[in-house]
Amino acid sequence: MPVYGKLPQPHKNQENSMPQTEKDFLKHYRASDYPAPLVTVDMAIFTVLDDQLCVLLVKRAQHPAKGQWALPGGFINLEEDKDLQATAHRKLKEKTGVDAPYLEQVITSGNASRDPRGWSVTIAYFALIANDNNDLIADHSSEEVTWKPISSVESLAFDHLELLAQCHQRLRSKVHYTALPVHLLPATFTLVELQTIFEIILGNKVEKKAFRRRIIDADIIEETGEMRAGVTRPAKLYRPKNNGGNHYFSRAIEGGR
Amino acid sequence: MPVYGKLPQPHKNQENSMPQTEKDFLKHYRASDYPAPLVTVDMAIFTVLDDQLCVLLVKRAQHPAKGQWALPGGFINLEEDKDLQATAHRKLKEKTGVDAPYLEQVITSGNASRDPRGWSVTIAYFALIANDNNDLIADHSSEEVTWKPISSVESLAFDHLELLAQCHQRLRSKVHYTALPVHLLPATFTLVELQTIFEIILGNKVEKKAFRRRIIDADIIEETGEMRAGVTRPAKLYRPKNNGGNHYFSRAIEGGR
DNA sequence: GACATATAGTGGCTCACAGCCACTTATATG
DNA sequence: CATATAAGTGGCTGTGAGCCACTATATGTC
Numbered sequence: 001m002p003v004y005g006k007l008p009q010p011h012k013n014q015e016n017s018m019p020q021t022e023k024d025f026l027k028h029y030r031a032s033d034y035p036a037p038l039v040t041v042d043m044a045i046f047t048v049l050d051d052q053l054c055v056l057l058v059k060r061a062q063h064p065a066k067g068q069w070a071l072p073g074g075f076i077n078l079e080e081d082k083d084l085q086a087t088a089h090r091k092l093k094e095k096t097g098v099d100a101p102y103l104e105q106v107i108t109s110g111n112a113s114r115d116p117r118g119w120s121v122t123i124a125y126f127a128l129i130a131n132d133n134n135d136l137i138a139d140h141s142s143e144e145v146t147w148k149p150i151s152s153v154e155s156l157a158f159d160h161l162e163l164l165a166q167c168h169q170r171l172r173s174k175v176h177y178t179a180l181p182v183h184l185l186p187a188t189f190t191l192v193e194l195q196t197i198f199e200i201i202l203g204n205k206v207e208k209k210a211f212r213r214r215i216i217d218a219d220i221i222e223e224t225g226e227m228r229a230g231v232t233r234p235a236k237l238y239r240p241k242n243n244g245g246n247h248y249f250s251r252a253i254e255g256g257r
Numbered sequence: 258m259p260v261y262g263k264l265p266q267p268h269k270n271q272e273n274s275m276p277q278t279e280k281d282f283l284k285h286y287r288a289s290d291y292p293a294p295l296v297t298v299d300m301a302i303f304t305v306l307d308d309q310l311c312v313l314l315v316k317r318a319q320h321p322a323k324g325q326w327a328l329p330g331g332f333i334n335l336e337e338d339k340d341l342q343a344t345a346h347r348k349l350k351e352k353t354g355v356d357a358p359y360l361e362q363v364i365t366s367g368n369a370s371r372d373p374r375g376w377s378v379t380i381a382y383f384a385l386i387a388n389d390n391n392d393l394i395a396d397h398s399s400e401e402v403t404w405k406p407i408s409s410v411e412s413l414a415f416d417h418l419e420l421l422a423q424c425h426q427r428l429r430s431k432v433h434y435t436a437l438p439v440h441l442l443p444a445t446f447t448l449v450e451l452q453t454i455f456e457i458i459l460g461n462k463v464e465k466k467a468f469r470r471r472i473i474d475a476d477i478i479e480e481t482g483e484m485r486a487g488v489t490r491p492a493k494l495y496r497p498k499n500n501g502g503n504h505y506f507s508r509a510i511e512g513g514r
Numbered sequence: 515g516a517c518a519t520a521t522a523g524t525g526g527c528t529c530a531c532a533g534c535c536a537c538t539t540a541t542a543t544g
Numbered sequence: 545c546a547t548a549t550a551a552g553t554g555g556c557t558g559t560g561a562g563c564c565a566c567t568a569t570a571t572g573t574c
Contacts, residue, residue, distance in 0.1 A: 020320065035335050036293045039367075039378055063277065076367070078292050078376045083368035108365040108380045110296075110333070111340035119335045121296055121378070123365045192522070209524075210561050217560085232521040233569040250509040251531095251560065449551070466553075467532050474531090489550040490540040508531065508560095517573085524567070531559090538553070544546090 037110060038120040041087040042073030042160065044106075044167035045096060045127045048184050052149040053200055055164060056095060057156070059144035064116045065157035069148075071164060073122065088125045095145060102128040102183035102245070107166045114159045122158075126167040128183035175201045176252040179220050179245035190228050190235035191215065198253070206253060220247045294367060295377035298344040299330030299417065301363075301424035302353060302384045305441050309406040310457055312421060313352060314413070316401035321373050322414035326405075328421060330379065345382045352402060359385040359440035359502070364423045371416045379415075383424040385440035432458045433509040436477050439502035447485050447492035448472065455510075463510060477504045 045056040057069045072095045074087075081087040085103065093099055103125055110121035150168060155161060174180050181197040182189075195211050215221060222241045227234040302313040314326045329352045331344075338344040342360065350356055360382055367378035407425060412418060431437050438454040439446075452468050472478060479498045484491040 034295075034332070037296050037333060037335065038291075039294050039296060075291070076294060076376065076378075078294065078369070081369075084365065084378070105365060108341065108362065110380070112335070112338075119333070121333075121341070121380070123367070123378070190522085207562055207564095208522090209563080212523075213560080229570080230521075231571060232519080233523080233571090235522055250511065252507045253561080254507065447551085464533055464535095465551090466534080469552075471532080486541085487550075488542055489548080490542095490552080492551055510532075515574105519570105519572085521570085522568075525565090526563100527565105528561100528563080530561085532557105533559100534555100534557080536554090536556105539551075541548105541550085543548085 038075075038115060038117055040073050040075055040120065040122045041084060041091060041125065042071040042122050042163060043088055043091055043125045043127055044071055044164050045092060045129060046150075046167075046171065046184070047129050047131050047147065048197055048200055049131055049147055049149075051196070051200060052151070053168075054147040055150050055153065057146055057148050057153070058095065060157055061143045068157040069153075069155075070157035071124075071160045072145075084123055088123075088127075092127055096129060098129050101130075102180065104170070106170050107163070109159055109163060122163070124163040124167060126171060128171075128180065130184060130186045132186040172201055172203075176254065177249045179215065179218065179247050182221065182240045182245035188224050188226065188237045188239050190237060192235060194221075194238075202253075211253070214249065214253060218247045218249065220245065295332075295372060295374060297330050297332055297377065297379045298341060298348060298382065299328045299379050299420060300345055300348055300382045300384055301328055301421050302349060302386060303407075303424075303428065303441070304386050304388050304404065305454055305457055306388055306404055306406075308453070308457060309408070310425075311404040312407050312410065314403055314405050314410070315352065317414055318400045325414040326410075326412075327414035328381075328417045329402075341380055345380075345384075349384055353386060355386050358387075359437065361427070363427050364420070366416055366420060379420070381420040381424060383428060385428075385437065387441060387443045389443040429458055429460075433511065434506045436472065436475065436502035436504050439478065439497045445481050445483065445494045445496050447494060449492060451478075451495075459510075468510070471506065471510060475504045475506065477502065
């Protein structure tokens with residue numbers, strides 16, 4: 001990998017007057033001397049509540065777009081965040097108290113008009129958290145925070161509606177060929193529960209036998225040995241195996257029923 | 258370590274005193290008052306030359322990392338680029354003269370250490386261009402520019418090797434379930450040529466019949482009516498249809514001899 | 515305890531499509 | 545005209561999704 005500490009090979013005088021070492025160059029370099037866009041990280045944090053796919057929204061307490069609903073997010077803390085993922089984790093923790101859910105970078109949106117403060121760039125992530133963590137929502141910043149069913153979200157600040165659409169789309173398409181939704185369930189779950197989550201995200205029914213074959217054959221979950229009692233036949237409980245829902249199927253799941 | 262021009266200006270107590278309109282807020286807002294990361298756009302521009310997948314590299318003429326090979330890229334021009342994609346297109350045009358190839362955003366990398374100038378963010382794109390455009394490489398900035406077989410790239414400036422790996426990976430995985438490689442071929446091509454490109458990217462052979470069935474059934478290319486003469490049986494020429502290589506298959510292509 | 519009911523879970527068929535491989539077709543060349 | 549070589553096809557096998565009827569196991573009611 002690149003080594004920054006060392007000087008570049010002394011180039012005998014090229015373009016200009018005298019050669020400059022990288023060290024010299026950096027000594028006089030001031031990032032703030034150059035115009036730069038604003039940079040933020042925004043997140044679509046998904047969970048399933050009451051059989052609906054929901055996303056966490058905050059009502060903006062500050063200008064710009066004050067009073068509008070928006071995806072949680074904010075500026076990178078250049079001192080504390082070691083990388084973009086850390087910024088995302090920090091924001092997630094601030095809003096939900098949850099620490100290490102599934103987190104995936106989706107898209108970076110940047111243009112001159114999406115934020116009235118000027119040229120701005122935002123890196124959008126989506127996160128999946130289990131619905132047994134829902135009550136953990138904290139409320140630091142006197143902002144209003146809420147879960148909204150994704151189907152009921154009609155407008156958001158900035159271009160957040162578009163970002164949300166992209167995140168939702170990414171989630172939906174990955175559900176066709178991965179087992180991502182396990183991250184939306186608590187530590188143990190039944191196959192029917194898992195199937196229901198798939199159906200909620202896909203927006204259509206999934207054929208039971210095909211679904212179970214697929215999940216079992218993929219060897220991504222294992223029986224806990226426990227059963228979930230109910231009003232009828234009890235169901236086996238499962239937990240994610242080795243690499244959770246990060247299995248890729250070579251064929252897509254699609255229709256059914 | 259990173260040097261920032263100014264410390265963050267403490268907001269003068271707004272909430273408490275009097276309400277402020279967004280207009281007022283914006284009037285006094287100066288983006289440059291806040292520390293912000295550097296933001297660049299970098300690209301992996303792919304083509305196939307001499308039966309090898311190649312990527313365009315430039316030798317850096319300026320500090321930092323002067324003299325090292327890097328992916329082409331650079332800062333956003335806040336005045337001229339209307340969005341990130343425009344920056345990418347501009348960079349692509351500068352280096353290759355090509356204007357509208359296939360372009361896809363891959364990943365955004367940002368952390369405190371990837372650039373010695375400080376906290377920096379880069380948005381990485383990959384582009385596919387046809388190998389009949391190869392000669393169009395311009396050389397504006399007295400930088401050295403070259404096509405390197407991807408297998409021979411062992412080190413690059415900054416974290417560009419990692420970015421390249423991500424772009425390469427994205428390309429390879431999409432080749433399993435899309436017809437992206439048509440963008441790497443000239444306007445007309447034979448099925449065998451197309452298959453060869455697939456094989457080069459995948460790094461393994463593809464079964465002829467399965468490949469042809471897949472492409473033909475997908476209805477993404479059409480016969481031109483012309484034939485390509487050769488030393489043996491002439492081959493039908495095809496051109497991309499409606500939406501080029503942007504078709505998604507529901508099953509992956511994989512192995513075969 | 516017998517039975518109804520409801521959900522969990524299985525057996526076993528069909529169908530689409532990737533992999534396989536031998537076969538046919540069309541051209542250049544000696 | 546025979547041969548070599550690459551283009552292109554026929555037709556089988558295997559995998560895994562879709563389908564749907566069937567069995568299994570609990571609760572609730574009488």
